[in-house]
Amino acid sequence: MPRPTAAVGRKEALCVLALALTFFFQALLSMRLESLTGDEVTHLPAGYSYLVTGAFELNRQHPPLLKLLAAAPLLALPLRPPSTFEAWHRRAEWDFGRAFLFENTVPVETLVYWGRIAPIAVGLLLVLSAWRWSRDLWGPRGGLFTLALCALAPDLIAHARYVTTDVALAAFLVPALWCAWRAARSTSGDRWAAAAGVSLGLALAAKYLALVFLPLFAFLWWIERPAPVRWNWRPALRHGALLYGIAFAVATTLTFTPLDPRSYAAGAGQVFADRNPWFEAFLYGRYSSTGFRLYYPAALLVKLPLGVLALAALWLMEHRRAAAWRRAELWALAPIGAYFAIGSISSHNIGIRHVLGVEPLGLVLLGALAAGAGRWRARWLAAAVVAIALEVAWVSPHYLSFFHAAVGGPRRGIEYLDDSNIDWGQDAYRLRRYVEARPGARFKIHYFGPVPMERYGIWAPEPNFDDLFLPLEGVTYVVSAHYLKRSSLSNDCFGVRYRWLERYRPVEWIGGSLCVFRFRYRASSGGGALRLDWDRERARARAEYRAILRRCPGWPPARRGLARLEGPGR
DSSP, rough: OOOOHHHHHHHHHHHHHHHHHHHHHHHHHTTOOOOTTTHHHHHHHHHHHHHHHOOSOTTTTTTTTTHHHHHHHGGGGGOOOOGGGGGHHHHHHHHHHHHHHHHHSSSHHHHHHTTTHHHHHHHHHHHHHHHHHHHHHHHHHHHHHHHHHHTOOOHHHHHHHHSSHHEEEEEEEEOOOOHHHHHHHHHHHHHHHHHHHHHHHHHHHHGGGGGGGGHHHHHHHTTTTTTTOOHHHHHHHHHHHHHHHHHHHHHHHHHTTTOOHHHHHHTTTTTTOOOOTTEEEETTEEEEEEOOTTTHHHHHHSSSHHHHHHHHHHHHTTTTSGGGGGGHHHHHEEEEEEHHHHHHOOOOOOOOOGTTTHHHHHHHHHHGGGOOOOOHHHHHHHHHHHHHHHHHHHTTTGGGGGOOGGGGHHHHHHTHHHHHHOSTTTTTTHHHHHHHHHHTEEEEEEESSSSSSGGGTTOOOOOHHHHHOOOOOOOOEEEEEEHOOOSSOSSSTTHHHHHHHHHHOEEEEEEEEEEEEEESSSSSGOOEEOOOOHHHHHHHHHHHHHHHHSSSTOOOOHHHHHHHSSOOOO
């Protein structure tokens, strides 16, 4: 049976409230500063279309639950019906999403703000579920320690602010595991098994990846059987029927066609519909078209705060002997292993968010460090929490771009990971303010985001291939960190890319994802720009053009660029 824990006292309740509010307000207050990211362009409008039309037509590659929750507050706004948008009739989800958000009767900032309220509430459910499970495992101190670590987890704060499915999966999977663990060890197991079934069904209705965890519940119940023999299988069978039956009913009811598993399976079959066939994964300066088997463990090593890594090392040291392992810990370790196993066979390495559930599960395990801690250990653990808080405050409010200080923080993070680990289009509002504050400046902007920057009122040309090899004087270049590390900016001649971070240092950063470059070739050109030698840069650009033409003979941009450089001046 689960270890008995006392009822939550007043002091503990106040601590829980304070930590929960810490998480909530970090997410809420920074949310207003973030522009649309990645999948939000399709998720939020699709969810509104489900509610208004009753037709689950758009974005079927993701289950509808989180989209429905996010879009519910929009029903109070006087918005245009989906049928008034031409893209709706074509079922073009990306075109419809952009039109719905930017051509509606309400500003996009208002739509995004209200659409992100429910995801933050789901994130709050996640951290409170981790606290409750840790408390049952390790007592009140362990629970509060886990909750403090969750409330300060930059990845959880960052992704809880967005209308995406990754936090939602973790938010329903963690309570499902907790309730199933209680069912396996409780005399009132039916009630806990039913609760686990509801939560697992919600996880299935939030993200198709939840399918991977279905066999785990049966496996974990099996290892919970009493030793050595004479296991009464009838309660376990009843609990399993309750869990899987209720999960099936909840998931299919909330997913497209009620109680029709074929509809759910059809949606799961479209899960890679948005995948870019030209994409190459990036990890620690290397590229791969087939992905990296250890991508996600390697990503966690630079994305987690240093204090959390130190605590994880301490936990592993204390578990170096087999006798130190507890059977209950397998309920968190097994799903962590499942997350990493799926990640190891996937080539779609675009962000730590795909294994986000690893973090709260791991923090539940770290609660063991505070269980029965003496005075000196308690002080050491409190110091670790303070250090984590300071490191997270150092990057606030740019939580998405968090990298720990040992690798140089957000400014050096792009050397290790790209895409939604650091740059997901979240800084368009900041970019607009930066451009508006410099009305006489000449800009060239290469923005990585789900909508064109013109939708935000930012009008500037993109850098061309000539700029890549020989940047202009007197121009302020703003380039998304993601583009600075892409393996190729051309599908016609693979390998043409920015090499600016290898040669130049940004003169400024906008938010946590946009690098600002200014160059000058003359001493009299003014400050605030990187001084370059014209002859040296021109010779290097010629060499790069020639290398490209050897690899891609006759490629027009390289041929034209080389012809200009070999002529008199530029």
